[in-house]
Amino acid sequence: MFFSKIKENLKKTKESIDIKLSNVFANNKDINQIIDEIEETLILSDIGVNTSTKICDNLREGLKKQVDKSEKAIRELLKQEMIAVFDNVKAEDDLDDQKKVLLIVGVNGVGKTTSIGKITNLYKKQGKKVLLVAADTFRAGAVEQLDIWAKRTSCDICIGKENEDPASVIYEATKKFQNGDYDILICDTAGRLHNKKNLMDELQKMKRIINKNLPDIRKEVLMVLDSTTGQNGAIQVKSFFEKTDVNAIILTKLDSTAKGGVVFSIVDELNIPIKYIGTGETIDDIEKFDAKSFVEAIV
Ligand SMILES: Nc1nc2c(ncn2[C@@H]2O[C@H](COP(=O)(O)OP(=O)(O)O)[C@@H](O)[C@H]2O)c(=O)[nH]1
Ligand SMILES: [Mg+2]
Numbered sequence: 001m002f003f004s005k006i007k008e009n010l011k012k013t014k015e016s017i018d019i020k021l022s023n024v025f026a027n028n029k030d031i032n033q034i035i036d037e038i039e040e041t042l043i044l045s046d047i048g049v050n051t052s053t054k055i056c057d058n059l060r061e062g063l064k065k066q067v068d069k070s071e072k073a074i075r076e077l078l079k080q081e082m083i084a085v086f087d088n089v090k091a092e093d094d095l096d097d098q099k100k101v102l103l104i105v106g107v108n109g110v111g112k113t114t115s116i117g118k119i120t121n122l123y124k125k126q127g128k129k130v131l132l133v134a135a136d137t138f139r140a141g142a143v144e145q146l147d148i149w150a151k152r153t154s155c156d157i158c159i160g161k162e163n164e165d166p167a168s169v170i171y172e173a174t175k176k177f178q179n180g181d182y183d184i185l186i187c188d189t190a191g192r193l194h195n196k197k198n199l200m201d202e203l204q205k206m207k208r209i210i211n212k213n214l215p216d217i218r219k220e221v222l223m224v225l226d227s228t229t230g231q232n233g234a235i236q237v238k239s240f241f242e243k244t245d246v247n248a249i250i251l252t253k254l255d256s257t258a259k260g261g262v263v264f265s266i267v268d269e270l271n272i273p274i275k276y277i278g279t280g281e282t283i284d285d286i287e288k289f290d291a292k293s294f295v296e297a298i299v
Contacts (some may be wrong), residue, residue, distance in 0.1 A: 006287060009279035010297045013260030017045045017298050025071040035060050038078065045258070046230040048265025055081045055264075079295050085264050086291035091248045091273035092220075099217050101177075101185045101210055105203060105244075106224035107236065108191030111252035111278055113142065115224055116186050117149030118286035119250075119276065124153055128183040132157040133173035135166035135206065136190040146188050152283065156180070166190065167205045174213035185214075203244060220247040222275060225266070227251050230259035234266050241270060252278035255285070260298060263289075 007014065024037040035056055042052035058081045063069060066077075094100070102119070104112050113136075120130050132150050136142040137160040150157035158176055160169030170187060177185045187206065190199065210219060223246040225233050240246065254260050254277050263274055274289040 006279070006293055007297045009255045009285070010260055010294070012256070012258040013045070013254065014298045016258035017041060017261065020044070021075070021299070025074075031063065031069055034074065035063075038074075042261065045261035046265070047261035048231060048234065048269065051085065051265045051268040054268065055085065058084070075299065079299050082264065082295045082299065083291045085268050086273075089267045089271055089273045091275040091289070099183055101187070101214060101217055101219045103187045103189065103203075103206065103210070103219065103221045104224060104250075105189050105221060105240075105246070106191070108139070110191075110224045110226040111250075112136075112191075112224045113145050113149065113188055114281065115250050115252060115276065115278055115286065116146065116188055117153065118278065118283055120149065120153045120155055120186060121283050122286065123184050124155065129181065130155040130184045130186060131173065131177050131180065131182040133169060133185065133187045134159050135169050135173075136188050137162060137164050137166050137169065138190040142188070142190070156182075166202060167209055170206045170209050171213070174210060177214065185217075200244065221245055222248055222250050223272075224250045224252060227254050227260055227262055228257040230257070230262050231265070234262055234269070237266060237272065238270060241272065246272055248273045248275035250274075250276045250278065251289070255279045263294065 020041040021038065024034055024041060039052050039056040042055060043049055059078055062077045063074065066073065104116055106112050116132065120132065123130050132146060132155060134143040134146040134157060140162060143159055147157055147159065158169060158173040160166060173185060189203065223237060223240060225237055227233065237249065249266060249272055251263060251274055266272060267274060277287050277289050279285045279287065
């Protein structure tokens, strides 16, 4: 059930990788040519040059050690090497009894607010009490959008007025969080362009307030990234990451792109784990990222 849903949602990326792979195995090529063509396929699927090369170098070494060089055996080893990319970079698991603050960041339109709605729903299903805070006070409509998700998931929300200093809304929210016996505080922020200094400063200010008012609570900065931007998105994460800490990535819109391979280069080159993947516009279109089921769905 779970497998078939993720397969369906990642269909475009699967088509991009799997169908090209089938061509690689056509016409009795020699093994070196097959591996070269696999590498080309991976690069063309937004996996990134460095990461594709690494996967294929390992594949070549692995195949030297085994007699079976059938398509089935090669695919199996390829999958293992693709899964291995994620071996050392895992998102922290949520510990059940821990209170937590999530700061959601990323450029406009990537899916921050939508992902917050979906994550809130996941926590609600676990019986957690969630408080949302609409700190995206720059854009008209942004606050109302989060408010709709708060109503949909029946949770409380702190709202700032349009153009109010987002830091002061965060301040109010940390106070409400302390006094209201909440488990999770989720902060929606404005689309932060890494090269806009005032927005980055704003983010640092929010973090300081959270650290000061809720010193003993675990904090996570989650960066939302739109997978349809492929390798450009990976560059976006990189420059953002150089300026602020990011604990993990939420990768959205995997349902509408063939560029899902970008997951590999983000994790491999930046060492940032993927925590959730977004696979549609409705409340249930989110999954905890799992390397094995992801790879099984696309190869
Ligand atoms: N297909 C698809 N659309 C998404 C996904 N996540 C968000 N969106 C859409 O992307 C658009 C921007 O989302 P929004 O949450 O407002 O982005 P924000 O500006 O970062 O807060 C909206 O139309 C969402 O419905 C996803 O996983 N798949
Ligand atoms: Mg938003």
